[in-house]
Amino acid sequence: MTALATTDALFFDTIDRADAERLLRRGTEGCEDGELFLEYRESEAIALDDGRIRSASYDTTRGFGLRAVAGDAAGYAHSAEISEPALARAAEAVAAVKHGHSGTLDVGPRATNARLYADANPLAGLDFAAKTALLAEIDAFARARDPRVVQVMASVTGEWQAVQILRPDGQRVADIRPLVRFNVSVVVEQDGRRETGSYGTGGRFAYDRVLGEASWKAAVEEALRQAMVNLESVPAPAGEMEVVLGNGWPGILLHEAIGHGLEGDFNRKGTSAFAGLLGQRIAAPGVTVVDDGTIPDRRGSLTVDDEGTPSARNVLIEDGILKGFLQDRQNARLMGVAPTGNGRRESHAHIPMPRMTNTVMLGGDVAPTEIIASVKRGLYAVNFGGGQVDITNGKFVFSASEAYLIEDGKIGAPVKGATLIGNGPDALTKVTMVGNDMALDPGIGTCGKQGQGVPVGVGQPTLKMAGLTVGGTAVR
Template sequence: MTDAPFRPFDTQLDEGAALTILRAATAGADDGELFLERRRSEALVLDDGRVKTASYDASEGFGLRAVRGEVAGYAHTTTISETALKRAAETARLAVGDGGGTLADAPKGTNARLYTDADPMADATFAVKIDLLREIDAFTRALDPRIIQVSATISASYQEVEILRPEGLRLSDIRPMARINISVIVEQNGRRESGGMGGGGRHGLAPLMQPAHWQAVAREALRIALVNLEAVPAPAGTMDVVLGPGWPGILLHEAIGHGLEGDFNRKQTSAFAGLLGQRIAAPGVTVLDDGTLPDRRGSISVDDEGTPSARNVLIDDGILVGYMQDRQNARLMGVAPTGNGRRESFAHIPMPRMTNTYMMGGNDDPAGILASLKDGIYAVGFGGGQVDITNGKFVFSCTEAYRVQNGNIGAPVKGATLIGDGATALKHIRATGNDMALDPGIGNCGKAGQWVPVGVGQPTLLIGGLTVGGSAA
């Protein structure tokens, strides 16, 4: 990953000069790096039979960071030149002051390649992509006469990263991303409902453009819309809830995952702070954050500080065994970084972030789990949610859910929300299915104004005593 000459994005920035400036900026610092990025992306949207959006964006720049203790100086610019680098170094240097720190050991680097370095946007011409969107529109509309609107999106991006560290280590990564989404609106007897499905990952557009893929996506979007068309008002009250496999892991991501990020725990603002080695979940619950899964949306060969991505166990059989760490928080907590230092772009400072966060499967039969549910909700799709990191309290809206009574799946319900807190929910997991699945590649995570792609996953779960907010008492 470091064999190519240091000529970031065809600029005239010389590696020797850049290294000299970086070393001056980080003299007496604990850590620091020069992060260079070039990103290109496109999005094509066909909505209601018309091309609504056809966008192409390109950006490049660098960010220079110097870290001392809990303070970080950061400067960034879209101009990649020696002059700009010197000005950035002067700004970042302000955080170091008179220095006195000892530069932290460099990451080891890696030659692992978790995804292709081919540009997904080059898999098809603009005209071919537009023709595909029209084909998707026609195919989807023909599936059911109740469909009144179809929206289809093809998007792709290509990110090139170079990281230069003060000791001379240089790392690079090329990160592709591709995605296709389809949503529909159906109408029956004056009632309208919607459904959507999509996915992708760190690979080319070509596999997503195959009819076998996008036709299945279209059928699933329609299925969800038709389910919602028959939905009745959701009940309200405290009841047991079964979560389906895959995408419902977004609840795990938000309600638990953020609380296991290193910065919140170092600052003692997480509900899980100070609990390492203690039981925080029911026996059998094992949760991982794994950025090494090939081609997955949340995977990264190296993080945005140069640390190789890793398979990190966070909860082992119910016991809290680790947090997700970037370099700064790991150093301040006296532990090793875990490859979770991520940033949205060169204009953002890195922080501990999730990659692919999921719960391992258990031994229970999913059908048996549902059969054991006497009176509750079976939730298989989720939309937006809100979480308070300090206490883990969450509120999530269900996009597809069903009433279950005496083990029988009944009518779909509309307007259901799940309310609880992560720490309690973990301990109230009563059954863990043997059907662990990852999401289809649709996750984005926001933190402190930064967005990064992520993955989630889980098996079928039975959680006791969640509060269900609905529209019927």
């Protein structure tokens, strides 16, 4: 069954499609753009903590969002009831955005037959009892690996989202989106000291990719390894020093420090640190950054975005030169450029806006061992926890969950409490070496913007950055 046929069956049982299209046209008449976004979602989450199921939930949601775009204004109404009366009320509400405005409807997104992930519902592949039994098995396995393990937390989440997007010109686009994630954390204790390690993985596929025995055992081993490393950690030093970022998940710093600043809405409004710099050098030579929503099965990938535009591989920075921004349809029209397939929303209850998908710095030609060997004294940050960024100036603070000293070109003791402090535009100019080991994160990213969260991916090679400020707790 095609995605359109599947979604027709989900949405047009309580309203006739012709009526929905008629009301969509009524609400968007005289506007440049708009759409009816229909969504059905099944989701579940099961969490085990210390040998017991701490929480379990299952939810089904269905609803619509109707948008009318007139100039730089947008009217939006949404409802969990898909019916003619509800849609009629929504059409009347969004039409008010025109206020006498009269525009011509923009050309709709081009059609695509590309499929980046399977349609199957992951929630149907493994029943609740099997999932809880597996989480209990994971707990037992982790404890048996080392007597210092005193606590285990494991969780699985999954969802199946079906969307159909209707435009006033009669164009219809549908997408079926599976998504799963598995996380495990372990707490170890030695001589009265407790430390934690964690690992997660996921993507747009069935549960067997993350809950197969080899996969979950590898996740437990990695979480345990991190916890043991942290048991041996010493206080992190503070000061300005060379920093080497590991490959894969450390790309979250790139995502936060510069990614949001390259979204079209912030640049159109002039609030981004990168506004007005198109075509100029904003990063060191060798730095190339792409946002690629077309990678099969990845957490941040989309066959089409939430406006119906096919996702794409968009070059943002090429060899240090700013080449473009991430665009939804409204900001692209107002900036006189093409949409890039980055119009995203959390759900039918949220308006779309420019958002990242999988944001990646491409690899260079330097071996990671050569990068480490070039550092006299510095920090090697392998994994990151939380962070904060101000997109207006790019200033960031990130905490490293796994990091090591580098002394005389060799990796030394693990350190605890290290934070990286800087600003995105400045940090990009301090990249002095780019590794040949580009890797994507394991599939755990969620991005927040204006109260909306969407799944994303990050990636990068090993990088050397000169003169970053490291916050630490060691007495010098």
